[in-house]
Amino acid sequence: MTTTGDVQAPSARTTxxxxxxxxxxSGVGRVSAPVALLWLTPAILLIVGVVVFPAIMLFRASRxxxxxxxxxxxxxxxxxxxxxxxxxxxxxxxxxxxxxxVAVVAITIVLSLALxxxxxxxxxxxRFVRWAVIVPWAASLVITSQLFVLLYDDNYGLVNHxxxxxxxxxxxxxxxxxxxxxxxxxxxxxxxxxxxxxxxxFIAGLNAIPDDVMEAAEVDGASPWxxxxxxxxxxxRPAMLIAxxxxxxxVFNSFPIIYTLNDRNPGFGHDTLITFMYKLAFKSxxxxxxxxxxxGIINVAIILVVVLVYLKLxxxxxxxxx
Amino acid sequence: MPLGPEESQxxxxxxxxxxxxxxxxxxxxxxxxxxxxxxxxxxxxxxAAGLTQSNxxxxxxxxxxxxxxxxxxxxxxxxxxxxxDLDKDGTVxxxxxxxxxxxxxxSKTFGVTDYLMAFKKKGNQDAVKAFYELYYSKxxxxxxxxxxxxxxxxxxGVEYFQKDDKLKVYLDTLPNARLTPTDDPTWDKVKLAVxxxxxxxxxxxxxxxxxxxxxxxxxxx
Numbered sequence: 001m002t003t004t005g006d007v008q009a010p011s012a013r014t015t016x017x018x019x020x021x022x023x024x025x026s027g028v029g030r031v032s033a034p035v036a037l038l039w040l041t042p043a044i045l046l047i048v049g050v051v052v053f054p055a056i057m058l059f060r061a062s063r064x065x066x067x068x069x070x071x072x073x074x075x076x077x078x079x080x081x082x083x084x085x086x087x088x089x090x091x092x093x094x095x096x097x098x099x100x101x102v103a104v105v106a107i108t109i110v111l112s113l114a115l116x117x118x119x120x121x122x123x124x125x126x127r128f129v130r131w132a133v134i135v136p137w138a139a140s141l142v143i144t145s146q147l148f149v150l151l152y153d154d155n156y157g158l159v160n161h162x163x164x165x166x167x168x169x170x171x172x173x174x175x176x177x178x179x180x181x182x183x184x185x186x187x188x189x190x191x192x193x194x195x196x197x198x199x200x201x202f203i204a205g206l207n208a209i210p211d212d213v214m215e216a217a218e219v220d221g222a223s224p225w226x227x228x229x230x231x232x233x234x235x236x237r238p239a240m241l242i243a244x245x246x247x248x249x250x251v252f253n254s255f256p257i258i259y260t261l262n263d264r265n266p267g268f269g270h271d272t273l274i275t276f277m278y279k280l281a282f283k284s285x286x287x288x289x290x291x292x293x294x295x296g297i298i299n300v301a302i303i304l305v306v307v308l309v310y311l312k313l314x315x316x317x318x319x320x321x322x
Numbered sequence: 323m324p325l326g327p328e329e330s331q332x333x334x335x336x337x338x339x340x341x342x343x344x345x346x347x348x349x350x351x352x353x354x355x356x357x358x359x360x361x362x363x364x365x366x367x368x369x370a371a372g373l374t375q376s377n378x379x380x381x382x383x384x385x386x387x388x389x390x391x392x393x394x395x396x397x398x399x400x401x402x403x404x405x406x407d408l409d410k411d412g413t414v415x416x417x418x419x420x421x422x423x424x425x426x427x428x429s430k431t432f433g434v435t436d437y438l439m440a441f442k443k444k445g446n447q448d449a450v451k452a453f454y455e456l457y458y459s460k461x462x463x464x465x466x467x468x469x470x471x472x473x474x475x476x477x478x479g480v481e482y483f484q485k486d487d488k489l490k491v492y493l494d495t496l497p498n499a500r501l502t503p504t505d506d507p508t509w510d511k512v513k514l515a516v517x518x519x520x521x522x523x524x525x526x527x528x529x530x531x532x533x534x535x536x537x538x539x540x541x542x543x
Contacts, residue, residue: 068510154376155394177377264326264380266521283327285515285538 062293070289080294089268089276097252097272099183104190104251108198109243111191113236116202137196145260148189152176152261176261182270186261190251197250198243205239206232241314245307252303273299323365323374323399328382330520331502331513332432336399337361339430339500340423345512346503353512354529354536362520362528369524379521390414402492403471418491431492433499512539 031039065076084090119130136144151158152175160172175185209232217227255274262270271279277299281292324333338344341364343357352358369378375386375395387404389395393414398404399421408416420429438457440450456462464482467474473492474480480496483489503509515538523531 155389156392172376174377174380177380264382264385266325266327266330266379266518283514284518285511287511287514
């Protein structure tokens with residue numbers, strides 16, 4: 001079994017006697033309501049200021065009418081919602097959103113599982129590889145996207161250059177301008193930037209699996225595949241849950257990748273709900289802040305429903321009460 | 323030939339003006355006029371024949387300029403700041419020529435407009451008038467234009483800049499400058515619709531694309 005060296009028993013430091021008794025009597029993790037409130041005030045203020053208040057303003061904006069220069073022109077009732085829901089390009093945008101989220105999250109999870117499995121093993125240069133894995137996470141999304149725009153370029157992009165030199169293709173592919181490749185090209189970038197976080201969630205999950213369970217399985221004669229399938233995988237469920245839910249939210253809300261890689265394409269052919277929302281307010285002929293706000297509300301509702309359904313499906317309560 | 327969402331209305335304007343078309347004729351929208359359909363069909367033909375960069379319907383202006391700057395495109399519909407960049411880089415040899423017109427008439431150039439706005443208040447009119455007189459006085463406007471690398475809009479300005487050989491081609495076409503209908507408030511929306519949809523006329527049907535734009539312009543954008 002692998003020994004990582006950083007496995008220490010934290011309980012070894014507590015000495016039996018006085019301290020433990022005192023802690024038990026005061027009740028670990030319990031404070032009175034006023035004290036709790038005092039500590040929570042900054043956080044509550046922050047949440048009210050940057051989450052609740054803007055949410056209320058967004059809802060108000062979604063029920064208002066604005067001129068194309070953004071001037072408030074009065075209440076609009078639910079008009080903005082009907083206009084968005086009957087928008088001719090909405091079906092395409094919804095389809096793009098589903099493809100984008102499902103493809104990026106699924107591919108990310110599968111690749112991350114494999115890579116995390118490799119990165120928990122001890123090998124020369126592991127430290128370097130782990131650092132290298134973090135880099136896409138640390139770089140700004142716009143910079144990463146812009147780099148991929150250059151890589152994908154059909155005139156001077158590296159990808160086409162390599163493919164041409166290897167005689168895989170005879171003419172350059174317009175990865176971002178050709179409808180057949182645009183979404184796939186964006187998904188690659190989406191996966192690339194989602195990998196680091198997901199890999200580290202899985203590394204943490206793998207490290208949390210007790211060695212003795214593995215040893216017991218080995219003694220019982222379980223094959224490597226059986227050990228992975230019947231021990232590692234079930235014990236990774238909490239990590240899997242976190243990775244899936246958080247990635248779904250991040251990927252759904254991802255703006256820079258799609259906006260940067262898709263900026264040459266007219267119309268809404270490759271937009272997801274997030275860039276659709278932006279374009280409604282600033283780029284489309286509607287140029288309507290109200291419709292954009294309504295889309296924002298719809299987006300929040302969609303992601304909430306999706307996450308709740310997912311948590312329901314995987315028995316969230318059972319998992320977290322473990 | 324950049325017809326991507328960044329500035330496709332500008333690119334198309336230059337082609338359609340030089341084919342005798344216009345966005346509006348006698349006060350009504352003429353986006354889908356025969357001349358304009360002919361223009362866009364011609365552009366589609368150029369693209370289909372492979373005479374343009376790949377994917378003209380999905381190229382933004384800045385990217386098209388980069389192609390020319392790096393020597394990948396042999397011809398580009400540019401403007402004076404691009405020439406400034408090219409002189410600075412010094413990587414490609416180039417010459418400036420006026421846009422050819424289909425019927426052999428004098429070349430029409432595309433003028434970009436910006437607004438100077440003032441509030442409608444009593445007494446303001448005199449102030450605005452005084453400002454304009456100062457702004458367009460020879461010394462003021464010519465210095466401003468020279469520093470910014472723009473082109474003159476006054477007759478005296480055109481004379482003043484004759485001294486600069488590099489600007490000669492631009493100056494000769496200036497009297498024939500044509501503008502987009504920026505004085506129509508609907509244009510702001512029509513422009514956005516054109517930017518987002520014109521490329522569809524290169525990949526799809528030019529007439530259908532222009533018909534749709536015409537309909538949305540008539541409906542008030």
